[in-house]
Amino acid sequence: MRPARRHLLTAAVAAAVLSLAACGSGATPAAAPSSTPAGTRAADTTLVLYNAQHEEVGKAWADAFTAKTGVKVDIRKGSDFDLANQIIAEGAASPADVFITENSPAMSLVSSRGLFAPVDAATKAQVPAQYSSSKGDWVGVAARSTVFVYNSATLTEAQLPKSIMDLAKPEWKDRFGISPSGADFQAIVSAVYLTQGDAAGAAWLQGIKANAKIYRGNSTIMKAANAGEVPGGVIYHYYWYGDQADGGANSKATKLEFFGNQDPGAFLSVSGGGVLASSKHGAQAQQFLAFMTGAEGQKILSDGKALEYSVGAGVAPNKALKPLAELQAPTVDINALNGPKIVAEMQRVGLL
Amino acid sequence: MTRAVAGAGIRRPPLRHPLRLAAALAVAALTLLPLGYVVAGVVAAGPEGVVALVWRPRVGELLRNTVTLVLLGTTACVVLGTGAAWLVERTSLPGRALWTGLMAAPLAVPAFVNSVGWYALFPGFDGLDAAVAVTTLSYFPLVYLPVAAVLRGIDPAFEELGRSLGLGPWRVVARVVLPQLRPALLGGALLVGLHLLAEFGALQSLRFDTFTTAIYDQFQSTFDGAGATMLAGVLVLLCLLLLAGEAGLAGRARISRVGSGVARRAAPHRLGAATLPAVIALSALAVAALGVPLVSLASWLVTSTSTAFPLAELAGTAATSLGLGALGALATCLLALPVAWLAVRCRGRLAILVERATYIGNSLPGIVVALALITVGIRVVPALYQSTAMLVAAYAVLFMPRAMVSLRAALAQIPPELDDVGRSLGVGPAGVLARVSVPLIARGIGAGGALVFLAVVTELTSTLLLAPIGTETLATRFWSESSELHYGAAAPSALLMIVLSAPAAWLLTRRAAR
Numbered sequence: 001m002r003p004a005r006r007h008l009l010t011a012a013v014a015a016a017v018l019s020l021a022a023c024g025s026g027a028t029p030a031a032a033p034s035s036t037p038a039g040t041r042a043a044d045t046t047l048v049l050y051n052a053q054h055e056e057v058g059k060a061w062a063d064a065f066t067a068k069t070g071v072k073v074d075i076r077k078g079s080d081f082d083l084a085n086q087i088i089a090e091g092a093a094s095p096a097d098v099f100i101t102e103n104s105p106a107m108s109l110v111s112s113r114g115l116f117a118p119v120d121a122a123t124k125a126q127v128p129a130q131y132s133s134s135k136g137d138w139v140g141v142a143a144r145s146t147v148f149v150y151n152s153a154t155l156t157e158a159q160l161p162k163s164i165m166d167l168a169k170p171e172w173k174d175r176f177g178i179s180p181s182g183a184d185f186q187a188i189v190s191a192v193y194l195t196q197g198d199a200a201g202a203a204w205l206q207g208i209k210a211n212a213k214i215y216r217g218n219s220t221i222m223k224a225a226n227a228g229e230v231p232g233g234v235i236y237h238y239y240w241y242g243d244q245a246d247g248g249a250n251s252k253a254t255k256l257e258f259f260g261n262q263d264p265g266a267f268l269s270v271s272g273g274g275v276l277a278s279s280k281h282g283a284q285a286q287q288f289l290a291f292m293t294g295a296e297g298q299k300i301l302s303d304g305k306a307l308e309y310s311v312g313a314g315v316a317p318n319k320a321l322k323p324l325a326e327l328q329a330p331t332v333d334i335n336a337l338n339g340p341k342i343v344a345e346m347q348r349v350g351l352l
Numbered sequence: 353m354t355r356a357v358a359g360a361g362i363r364r365p366p367l368r369h370p371l372r373l374a375a376a377l378a379v380a381a382l383t384l385l386p387l388g389y390v391v392a393g394v395v396a397a398g399p400e401g402v403v404a405l406v407w408r409p410r411v412g413e414l415l416r417n418t419v420t421l422v423l424l425g426t427t428a429c430v431v432l433g434t435g436a437a438w439l440v441e442r443t444s445l446p447g448r449a450l451w452t453g454l455m456a457a458p459l460a461v462p463a464f465v466n467s468v469g470w471y472a473l474f475p476g477f478d479g480l481d482a483a484v485a486v487t488t489l490s491y492f493p494l495v496y497l498p499v500a501a502v503l504r505g506i507d508p509a510f511e512e513l514g515r516s517l518g519l520g521p522w523r524v525v526a527r528v529v530l531p532q533l534r535p536a537l538l539g540g541a542l543l544v545g546l547h548l549l550a551e552f553g554a555l556q557s558l559r560f561d562t563f564t565t566a567i568y569d570q571f572q573s574t575f576d577g578a579g580a581t582m583l584a585g586v587l588v589l590l591c592l593l594l595l596a597g598e599a600g601l602a603g604r605a606r607i608s609r610v611g612s613g614v615a616r617r618a619a620p621h622r623l624g625a626a627t628l629p630a631v632i633a634l635s636a637l638a639v640a641a642l643g644v645p646l647v648s649l650a651s652w653l654v655t656s657t658s659t660a661f662p663l664a665e666l667a668g669t670a671a672t673s674l675g676l677g678a679l680g681a682l683a684t685c686l687l688a689l690p691v692a693w694l695a696v697r698c699r700g701r702l703a704i705l706v707e708r709a710t711y712i713g714n715s716l717p718g719i720v721v722a723l724a725l726i727t728v729g730i731r732v733v734p735a736l737y738q739s740t741a742m743l744v745a746a747y748a749v750l751f752m753p754r755a756m757v758s759l760r761a762a763l764a765q766i767p768p769e770l771d772d773v774g775r776s777l778g779v780g781p782a783g784v785l786a787r788v789s790v791p792l793i794a795r796g797i798g799a800g801g802a803l804v805f806l807a808v809v810t811e812l813t814s815t816l817l818l819a820p821i822g823t824e825t826l827a828t829r830f831w832s833e834s835s836e837l838h839y840g841a842a843a844p845s846a847l848l849m850i851v852l853s854a855p856a857a858w859l860l861t862r863r864a865a866r
Contacts, residue, residue, distance in 0.1 A: 075821070076816070076821050085571060095821075183573075246658050350410050
């Protein structure tokens, strides 16, 4: 090893250790001495939020909550099922106090293992019952609507499907995209089974398997429709609104069709929030959940750039969105979504 | 020549080095944690559950896809990597320094950035062809670099000897050059194969499903952790096949050289009229592997309204990535050393088993490795849970083969007699390791470390789940921004990943240029 190389290596390792020490001291408040003056107990508490919602949504809520109460919030981000599986693997030792997701099935998974504490009654009262767990162990914090995104040069309004059920008909073969691996699409399948019955649901699923082009992820479908690779596809609304707000490079040639009419294709998916039963700061964690679903928290959501629907405390959603009441979403028990039966059905037809 | 000396090489029984054996066994145990997690899942599902989850048409389809991708992708990497290495190192091609850099540089571009870049410029670019093309463009340097290093270092006297004994030029390649290339070629091909088994990022937008993409899908299904674990079990079997295959092909020929004097540089083959086609071919390769993703990133910066360069934040994030990369590289090389030493110096059944065991983590999806470490870590070492130490351990489990292949190749090139000379001069075994072996394989350690660094900088799942809370790396930042569709905001993170990785890729070419 030549001397120059040796110095280079030493310098690299030193830089590594220094930079980690620097970020470590900022990142692990438990180890750092508290800079807040000795005051209320709340100010000394640090909550851990496992955030599977959009980073900016979770962060906005956490920052506002800290500003209001002095309770600090550390955030771990990840996707719905990464974090849900992590919480289950951690079990009673989980460092998480609060968990929020993009869609409700990951909440159901954690709930099925009995890892959530009951939600405070006052918090439950802030959110309409259809957006919360019937077990009372988590509540809705936001929602997103299923839509049909289509390339407006390829499809005219008259040619659009009237119902998501139409997509199983032969004339739609290879003309739309879906992302069956996502919890989102599995929730839509659940909605079809719940609203149309098992026999009609199974026939529809077979047709979808025969007709659909398979993509991974909603944004991939939207890009493909935008590029004319496929005439249309089933996605959530906010991908389109978000891209439009970001210059529209991936959506400028597309429009959205809302199925409405209580169609299973107008399914509204709920983002959930819950407090872990293993939390050592249960009171503050419940306070945080109450804040997110309360007027202040919901206003932060609807004023923000996430373009998801606010669901609680009578706060109107973002004005850029089609109003919640006009969506005419079907009535679906969100506790029954994505059960073992739906997964088995999707495995049977070969979509999973 | 090489073979004649092989008999003189001394096989040492591993039990005569209890400390090194114990260290190697401990490393193997760490890297086998994910396998244990998978096996526990398979046992829990019971024989009926296994049959129901594994014996279905979808698994057959995934098996076909995965095997096809691994075979085609590895072959393409071997052909492109070896061809390019031969053109650059052994012919009269002009601009060798430039080509050396360009052929290594694709390693600095994360595979998922490459994939997204291709798809953005060529929508409809999907399926098997796309999957093979994108992964080949991302991973062919894993074959190019070791092969180029050997081609440059080969003593031309061997080839001349072959010619003088009556072999034609092609037979010289087959009987003299290829046997010397074999460890490098196989090591590179094995790395590519393992990466293809575990690849997720590059495939997610290409409409091509493998076991790994399907395992991620299963984890998205509410109640199907068992299904995911079963698929991971099949993936482990594929990995074992790959490992056995490589071990079977690797052979035992001695390739180290003892003797006075230094190997001459081989005289380059004259390309003549073939120069232009060769330059065009290599340029096309560079444009496909580097130009396309870079143009895509540039177009995001221009068309997106979220484009921003928050310098302080980006600098802090880059420093975290750099620090984790360096720590990961250091720890992985340190852990790989006793295993590699055992595998080369005490080559026997036990040594081979221990060495092969350390490859399995690399073939499993990141989510499986992360969940295994979570399950064990939070119960066995709760104080270390979600600490930097645990994250670095995860990196070591995931990327050990990158260090192992480099260290093994480097150790194989040192004559074992040098150890004996050291011992005969009164130096203890630890002293020989520290004063003879490690300095001689410094370049190998550097190469292995650089490869691990490149992988750590782009690692996502384990970093998200296991890093100390609040840790932000360039990869996690890119993930959040791009999943929120803020491509303009995501692009600087991707560019910084490339910038951070460039020195490591350069370091790898330095090894090739020795």
